[in-house]
Amino acid sequence: MTDTSILFECEYRGQRYAGLGLPAPGEPQTLYRVADGQLRAALVAGGGPKALRAAVAEGTETVQVAAGDPEVRFLPPLLPTASNNALINGFMGTHRTKFDRDPEPDEEFTPPNYYIKGFGSWLRMPDEPLTTPADPVWLLEEPEVALVYVNDDDGVPHYAGYTFGNDLNDIGLHLKNPWAWTPYAKLCETSLTPWLFLDRPPRTVTGRVVIERDGATAWEGGFSCGADSLYHRVEDMTQYLFSYPALRRPGLVNYLLLGADKASYHDGFRIEDGDRMVIDVSSHGVVLANPVRYGQADTARS
Template sequence: MSVIFECEYNGRRYAGLGVPVPGERHTLYEVAEGRLREAVIAGGGPAAVAAAVTEGAGTVSVTLGDPGLRFLPPLLPTGSNNALVNGFMGTHRSKFDRAPEPDEEFTPPNYYLKGFGSWLRMPGEPLVTPADPVWLLEEPEIGLVYVNDEDGTPHYAGYTFGNDLNDIGLHLKNKWAWTPYAKLCETSVTPWLFLEEPPQTVTGRMTIEREGATAWGGDFSCGLDSLYHRVEDMTQYLFSYPLLRRPGLVNYLLLGADKASYHDGFRIEDGDRLVIDVTSHGVELANVVQYGQAVAARS
């Protein structure tokens, strides 16, 4: 698997190839803001993107845990915040009572806009929720990353993995009106961008830890073989909307999740640690849930 990532190290922007191994040193390549996005738009595949990172770049060697190292969401425009986090709901086969027919007309699944790309959290960072959520739900998902060129044409860059934490209890109280409020919890993604087509099979294990012990656990799948809808249909329909084709925009598109802890009757609490072990791809995403505070606006 071809993997690339971006980070900041001691205040400077770098990129790396592959997933760093804990305890081992990893080479970082100094890279200008937007260089990887330009390489994706230019085409040439994973080799061309890797060459854009490594050719003529200054390097440093670091290990995970270095206090000067901070990972970034894949291809995030940190200067302009020209990025959106959005996604689909009800996409998995487990949520339908039948399989799709081969010639079935496409009906778009429900869609939501989560927020700006700068709202994404990295592994190890807390996920802040509303002050008093009804019933939280973790959602291990594939996140597709698209970069629009100067003409507004979306270019697929690759995929990552995310946790679309949300308040399913609030959503179920009023599915047609309160879902946007239910989605106002922070979302985390891994910094690793897999420079390949969306994966057919993704399997892993979700664990919720409370006070250092496992409080709940369950397996998950979120590959294309778990979806009811075809990704090509979903993305083609979504990018028919001009506002999502603004020049330079980066779109993080979450493909939805299967059933999880809520469907087992488990309630996530403040301080719980959510661990997504994507075993099929050898990566992990862990974050602690942090209830926010209710603050009234000042007049």
């Protein structure tokens, strides 16, 4: 039975489609023809994430595709490909493991550090390479929950659901000068799973990261990134962030990363060019794998 609480979008033979549920190995999947912006419009018109599910099922043109069809290219959830009116951003230092105490029940909210990672078109899908600067100091994979919001014509954010991402960054550069060089450290590509879970932000998310080198496991470790692992309340974080008018521009899609736990860097492991990062979100049945590719050094020409 198709799990209608999960939605995805993709391109197939030059057209945009949507589907419901996670693809089952070896089984065909039904795709529903949609226009760019159709699902976002359904969300902001009212009804929340449920409206997205209904909008997919209303598609008049359907096709059946085989599992693993190479002509299917998955898209980040609700990405506006025509306008690129989308932003990747997120929070830092949000996990309880990075604090020496638990928050008090009535503790005043102190916003965590925040960053802007880039445009939505910079996002990469599973199995696509994540490009870094040419000579990173010390790379760090970061398995995270990513919340997806769409602003309506009045700039009011509408929550669509959540997915999972890898906020690859250069923690070595960040630690050299945390107050000034963090934006540079974040200039590595980010990947998301295409699966949009049509539900409230998850309380519990667990899994394992495996770093593969030359086809063998070079490092592995567990992670947690659900709301119960965070020091801050998700509601406080999002309410504070959307108090800024710049993030409430009409039509903007926000991919909001909630932060990561300790990972390979904290175990003394160095990710190298060509390594493959595999994030198995076992609690939710999805895997996000991407190879690392060092970029080419270059400078602007006058």
